[in-house]
Amino acid sequence: MSQTTRDLYAARIASGDLHADPAQEAVLAEFDRILAGLDAKPEKRGFFRKAVVEQPKGLYLWGGVGRGKSMLMDLFVDSLSVPVRRVHFHAFMQEIQDGLHEARKAHVEDSLAPVVDRVADGLRVLAFDEMQITDIADAMIVGRLFDALMARGVVIVTTSNRVPDDLYKNGLNRQLFLPFIDLIKDRMVVHELDSPKDYRQNRLSGSRVYFTPVDAEARAAIDRIWIDLTGGGGQPLVLTIKGRKLTLPAFRNGIARASFHDICGQMLGPGDFLAIADAVKVLILENIPRLGRSNFNEAKRFVTLIDALYEAKVRLICSAADEPESLYIEGDGAFEFQRTASRLREMQDADWGKTG
Structure with a gap:
């Protein structure tokens, strides 16, 4: 030895x-x-x-x-x-x-x-x-x-x-x-392991977790967060929900990284989003577009995803085309999206999701 x-x-x-x-x-x-x-x-x-x-x-x-x-x-x-x-x-x-x-x-x-x-x-x-x-x-x-x-x-x-x-x-x-x-x-x-300290939260506390617009600067910032939290690397995480497979492209130590299209661009439902929220402790979600009539189904899935993450106290780090209040400003569902925008704001708070 x-x-x-x-x-x-x-x-x-x-x-x-x-x-x-x-x-x-x-x-x-x-x-x-x-x-x-x-x-x-x-x-x-x-x-x-x-x-x-x-x-x-x-x-x-x-x-x-x-x-x-x-x-x-x-x-x-x-x-x-x-x-x-x-x-x-x-x-x-x-x-x-x-x-x-x-x-x-x-x-x-x-x-x-x-x-x-x-x-x-x-x-x-x-x-x-x-x-x-x-x-x-x-x-x-x-x-x-x-x-x-x-x-x-x-x-x-x-x-x-x-x-x-x-x-x-x-x-x-x-x-x-x-x-x-x-x-x-x-x-x-x-x-x-009965430590009073939540090191993962402490590393994110005070750090920016919502990046807009989606550009090279946002990508570089999220790369730095990914490396800081995971050491880099990672491998795909495949979840099986009722016989179907759902893949998160990068995963390590409870932290997953995926694009908006990887999750919201697929034919997924509430059970899938609950499975994601149960499997990960931090989700890095990149390239959230503006939402509206042209991507109504994707927008509905995004709302359901945020609800699942919010209820499970999953920490969210993301890059988006605009600020939460300006992501969805026209078309069916724009009014209802105000609740999602509010949750996205709340989830940016340094103390959000801390337990005991």
Whole structure:
């Protein structure tokens, strides 16, 4: 074991990139427990018995938005010297569902087995961001999936905004999902990151989040915000809603980036926008045009999207053709849009969306 997660955290503090946070520091022991377990030498349990390595328990790290869960996961992944995969939970479950579909088409008796084989091959650690379960298809398979991966020696580490008991809350046939919650508590250490600081909000506090007009300056400013919040990079996030796929082009650490056309230019409805609001904590929405008769359907979707984001307290950063009050000034719906314009103004406030 070269550098531990604690070593990397200390180095970030020494460089000034981070400030010491007792709640974050309390998690480091759990990450380093897993590191030590992965580095452990096989233990011989008798002359005729094969030496075995005791598999370390995984980690379920939960807590409020912006507390540093994803940042700590980054440090943990950077400290590993064994094969690891870091992936957003939604994207992973979409991959699993696609694999199950292919296996069923091939009439495989146990459709989960080849999917697990493919995921677990050569892998020691699976690191998830943002575990949350809203889809019944995921809820019905995730218990068997985790149990099979763990049986193959894969250690699972995940972040979530929810305590395990609140996963798939009020979901259809939830009683069939409850054994998965028991599995989490039995096979993973459940740790709350109980920091009073919301670092993501603090980074946005006082910053401009609504840019007009849509020009090179606005694009550059949003690029800077994206890099500051995510470190750059990101990958598409595919959400499945009632069997349909909705893709957000760039996603990392709970932050999504898309254009107006990517979301409002598609045949989407309220359920889709609620799914987006549930999956992301910050949405960067670019190139909002002027709205009116020529793009009435897109305008209606935009209104519904803003309502969903507003109710879910999702932070919105956007570029638009004009100020909120001047985006929609003619045609059917212009009067009703005044409420949306008011919400867009409110969502620009530095303290908007802060919790507890």
